[in-house]
Amino acid sequence: MSTGHPSVDARAGHGAPARLSPHALLSPAQMGVADRAAPAAGVSGARLMEAAGAAVARAIRERWAPTPAWVLCGPGNNGGDGFVAARRLRDAGWPVRVFLWGERGALRGDAARAAEAWAGPVEAAMPACLDGAGLIVDALLGAGLSRAPAGDLRTLIDAVNAAVAPVCAIDVPTGLDGASGRCPGAAVRADLTVTFCRRKPGHLLLPGRALCGALICADIGMPDAALGAIVPAAHANHPDLWAALFPWPRSDGHKYRRGHALVVGGERMLGASRLACLAAARIGAGLVTLATPPAAWAIQAGALTSVMVEALPPDGALDQALADPRRNALLIGPGLGRAPQAGRQVLDLLTAGRPCVLDADALSVFAARPAALLDALHGLCVLTPHEGEFARLFGPAPGAGDDATPGTEDDKLRRARAAARRGGAVVVLKGADTVIAAPDGRCVINDNAPPTLATAGSGDVLAGCVAGLLAAGMPAFEAACAAVWLHGLAADRLGPGLLAEDLPGALPGALAVLAGMD
């Protein structure tokens, strides 16, 4: 399957292996495939482990002044990285102790050799051993997590979390499933996580992201040939993925060429549709029209200046509003309400076959008959549900207590991807770790949204951003990724205290940052 991202699919030259995008996210299983392929491409496992441990020691020395470092090693290669990091820190003059969880004789291969090379005392890991640590290095488990930590291991994890010393996790905090971001039991809370080669979805998805602390992805010399055949589990949202398709105004353009977004509003929560209209205009639509029930016309027309406001007929029929084909992108949902005519309006917009954003009540109004909506969607549609709206259409998320098997990707990625495939539309599953999925399997995780975006009306602004970019001519999946990224950046630039109404005005600053990234 093609990822569809030019930066991912591009070939480096005649016969040269594909260069995997730096924004690619690999599941632990995919990373394991690359590890096993590396020797045939000329890089041994031992060399990768040495580079990994060295990168950890370097990251630690850059962040912390010398302090007693207690390294907790587990039974696999994550523990092997820990032995290398311990040796490198000791060689740099740090006081280091190594504690092994498991039998020394059970270490195998590169990990056993790394333990030999440490050539120092190896003590048994137990909770009390953490006393006196100035820094704890978590090398207990990494990509090999196969079940929920229990027994001794769980006690050790709890002790790490109770210790006052800061924690540096190697690859992933022990207990975190790198594929999904879920923790099937206890997990280490780290201040710094050093991962290798490419980030994993679990570093960006919650709750995983919150457990990692600062994240460094170190280059350990993985050969391109070992990565070439891998189709990434997802990508981290970044302009590299969509900037080439961003619809910047052209010097020979006029407002009609920049597109005309039609927003269909409701009778209550009038501010919601106004926020969406302003965002659509700010992000790039040449014209924006708000079509509103007659009862709300005077209020909306009085509150909006650059946005045109027109009254719908009393029965809410949209044929007049849709008559002009230059209204090339449609948005319905913010402040729509759940009256019976709302559902009909949504289906009428979909019948028009134009790029279309469905948000909020445009989704929830189909809670009792999701198939009526899902069967009517088409490839130019973008759905922007939060978890509650998503669950009404596609079923509930697995509960926090569910014991998903690590590595099975039973998470936001899987759910968003399945929903996009079912609807044949782009799905933006919102949250602090928004996932954008396309029907062809492409999936992007966004990680630039500050927590201040959790405020009333910010979703209406996002829906307007997507509609504005669709109107300006951007394809649906890229428009959704760009809108989510710009929305997050605009919020970040505003800082604490932001209200949703501040966001449209902050979009020019975010756009200027994007323009400067060329």
Ligand SMILES: NC(=O)C1=CN([C@@H]2O[C@H](COP(=O)(O)OP(=O)(O)OC[C@H]3O[C@@H](n4cnc5c(N)ncnc54)[C@H](O)[C@@H]3O)[C@@H](O)[C@H]2O)[C@H](O)CC1
């Ligand atoms: N390219 C790279 O990223 C490189 C990564 N390296 C490091 O290798 C580990 C992965 O090593 P692996 O041996 O496959 O797995 P672990 O070390 O995580 O542990 C496997 C070990 O643990 C047991 N186990 C798993 N879950 C549990 C549990 N819940 N309770 C008890 N025991 C458990 C399992 O049975 C195995 O015995 C990666 O993370 C990197 O740190 C390489 O060093 C270099 C290349």
Ligand SMILES: [K+]
């Ligand atoms: K770890």
